[in-house]
Amino acid sequence: MRGRVTLIATAIAALVFVPLALAGITVAKSVVASAVASDTRDTAERIAYEMRGGALPMGAAIPVPNPSVDLIQIVAANGQVLAASDAARNLPPLSDVRPPVEDRVLSTTNCLPTQCVHLSAVRTTMSADSPVVYAGRRTPDILAGRTLEAVVFSEVAAVVSLTAWATWLITGRALRPVATMRAELDEVHAGDLSRRVTQPAGDDEVSQLARSVNATLSRLERSALQQRQFASDASHELRTPLAGLRAQLESAQLYPDDTDLESLMDGALRDTDRLEAIITDLLLLARIGSRVDIVSERVDLADLVRQELAVRCDKLPVQVDLEPGVVVDGVRLQLARLLTNLLDNAQRHAEHTVQVTVRGEGSEAKVAVENDGVEIAAEDRERIFERFTRLDAARSRDAGGTGLGLAIARDVAMAHRGRIGVEDCRGGARFVLRLPIAPPRRGRPYAGG
DSSP, X not given: OHHHHHHHHHHHXXXXXXXXXXXXXXXXXXXXXXXXXXXXXXXXXXXXXXXXXXXXXXXXXXXXXXXXXXXXXXXXXXXXXXXXXXXXXXXXXXXXXXXXXXOOEEEEXXXXXXXXXXXXXXEXXXXXXXXXXXXXXXXXXXXXXXXXXHHHHHHHHHHHHHHHHXXXXXXXXXXXXXXXXXXXHHTOBTTBOOOOOXXXXXXXXXXXXXHHHHHHHHHHHHHHHHHHHHXXXXXXXXXXXXXXXXXXXXXXXXXXXXXXXXXXXXXXXXXXHHHHHHHHHHHHHHHTTSSHHHHXXXXXXXXXXXXXXXXXXXXXXXXXXEOTTOEEEEOHHHHHHHHXXXXXXXXXXXXXXXXXXXXXXXXXXXXXXXXXXXXXXXXXXXXXXXXXXXXXXXXXXXXXXXXXXXXXXXXXXXXXXXXXXXXXXXTSEEEEEEEEBOOOOSSSOOOOO
């Protein structure tokens, strides 16, 4: 990347400065040529004027009014030099170009055997055989050679080289933090995700990249810690029913005559059911969110609550306050499982009653499940959604729970772009689910169900 940026910057500098250099050379030469033509024309017209007035005797040396224009000749129509300045006395006619009658002044160039000259020719009279005054000077070096081009393009080469060097240096300094981050990332491995990359000062793109990398590493570290904790908790939860099942079977093997077969089978089935429930919940947690966008459908939350309550056999009555037409997009089975888990939790901890409320609030659908059991402390309201979390004895799950119900509810809510939490409720606990309301369908209204 550093080399590509330097190459691009160098090419851009060359594309900018080379045309500017060519234009500058052209303008400079044009200005010098124009100034030379102006000087030679003024001198030639002045000598012609003096000749017409008889102030210039033939045969004598012509005085030089402008020291820079030192080559002056008066040439007759037959090519004879009638008079000349000291510098042009021993030279052949400066030019054989004669201005036409209709344009008595002409500027031109001519190369003599010893030098090239820039000159102007002026007819002294309008007659056909009028003498012509030639006034010229040696061609300036800036016009005669390539010195100006050499100097200018040397400067352009120096500027382009300086641009390349500066770009290489600046790009290297700008990318140095990136190289440092790359080296630090190479040292990060699955066994230790606690390392972080160095964050440069400021708020530029590199600093933002470093913050994003560190945030990603933090999430990975947190995820890895959760996975390790989950594996530890899951192994413990699975080990307990397995240990009970093994103990019963070993006892029956050692003391077959003293074993009550019916009691043994009941205990083994209970432990097997618990193992099956834990494994089922673990598999559900792994699948949640994987196909939400593919198999989602429109779900009326009031109808969903009524359908779930119709198939339940709860020990405590459930009061409902359901607003019809609160529709969300989601996976019906997962939303039903979320509702079931909240109802199961409420039934386990309620004293006398459970209440379910469905409301639409702006762009969100709100489902609240309340019970009149023990309140949940503020410091525990986030922790209870972690997997296999146990609170105090008053809120410990009974033997039928797996410790994954609220974790499943939270993951289902997040997979449906919603959120779930515990809100204040005097004399009980209130779990509130919020989901985005589905936009209305075009062409026909939603029919429910």
